[in-house]
Amino acid sequence: MKNLVKALKRCAVAGAAALAVVSLQPVSNAQAAPAPVVGGTRAAQGEFPFMVRLSMGCGGSLLTQQIVLTAAHCVSGSGNNTSITATAGVVDLQNTSGRVQVRSTKVLQAPGYNGTGKDWALIKLASPITTQATLKIATTTQYNTGTFTVAGWGSASEGGAQQRYLLKATVPFVSDATCRSYSGYSGLVASEEICAGFTAGGVDTCQGDSGGPMFRRDAAGAWIQVGIVSWGIGCARPNAPGVYSEVSTFASAITAAAATL
Ligand code: ARG
Numbered sequence: 115m116k117n118l119v120k121a122l123k124r125c126a127v128a129g130a131a132a133l134a135v136v137s138l139q140p141v142s143n144a145q146a147a148p149a150p151v152v153g154g155t156r157a158a159q160g161e162f163p164f165m166v167r168l169s170m171g172c173g174g175s176l177l178t179q180q181i182v183l184t185a186a187h188c189v190s191g192s193g194n195n196t197s198i199t200a201t202a203g204v205v206d207l208q209n210t211s212g213r214v215q216v217r218s219t220k221v222l223q224a225p226g227y228n229g230t231g232k233d234w235a236l237i238k239l240a241s242p243i244t245t246q247a248t249l250k251i252a253t254t255t256q257y258n259t260g261t262f263t264v265a266g267w268g269s270a271s272e273g274g275a276q277q278r279y280l281l282k283a284t285v286p287f288v289s290d291a292t293c294r295s296y297s298g299y300s301g302l303v304a305s306e307e308i309c310a311g312f313t314a315g316g317v318d319t320c321q322g323d324s325g326g327p328m329f330r331r332d333a334a335g336a337w338i339q340v341g342i343v344s345w346g347i348g349c350a351r352p353n354a355p356g357v358y359s360e361v362s363t364f365a366s367a368i369t370a371a372a373a374t375l
Contacts, residue, residue: 173326
């Protein structure tokens with residue numbers, strides 16, 4: 115099972131090479147009509163201005179105008195890197211007039227990342243994206259509860275195609291104890307990962323959503339990022355929540371690392 119989890123965690127790497135390829139994997143869990151993220155709906159243009167699509171087939175969020183926060187498993191290491199294109203400003207990735215596309219200059223993968231926990235990375239852009247709002251990160255655990263919003267251009271069903279239009283969904287917090295009790299989740303790193311999803315499944319992030327934010331409203335009504343899409347056993351299956359990097363745990367490290375880029 116450990117290898118299966120690792121394989122799933124690295125899904126974005128495979129997705130990078132085959133962005134438009136529809137997987138032949140069967141959907142092993144037929145359940146309530148998989149509407150389009152799984153079980154989501156279309157985001158409105160401008161609704162989540164901080165959302166970024168990365169060319170290797172991952173999501174991300176604008177930490178600053180010139181730095182994208184994503185998942186460590188979406189990148190291959192740290193250093194100068196001009197191979198990634200970030201697309202922002204549109205829900206429709208094919209909207210060539212509305213979109214802003216900027217190349218990367220550097221990547222910083224979380225120090226100590228080894229495939230378990232610590233699933234965060236930063237991508238420095240060649241120029242700032244000045245037209246889009248950034249997303250602030252949670253610096254305390256106080257928002258690690260409640261209902262979260264997730265969004266991405268990843269699969270709308272397990273094994274399904276990447277999406278042209280940004281999808282969104284809401285998922286409830288799942289405690290570490292409950293999350294760890296599910297088959298395949300015993301390796302959960304409770305201090306570094308936060309789970310979300312419905313016991314019955316049906317709504318979840320999926321392949322290609324990795325690196326994107328999980329967020330909610332703070333006390334002042336502003337969006338605040340509490341998670342980064344990391345892994346799960348399949349997508350939207352019952353008793354198999356999505357696992358997200360726990361942003362509050364890494365907030366200081368993220369901010370400090372960003373200052374070095
Ligand atoms: N690892 C996947 C990716 O690279 C994300 C998987 C999220 N899975 C889930 N069931 N929430 O895109």
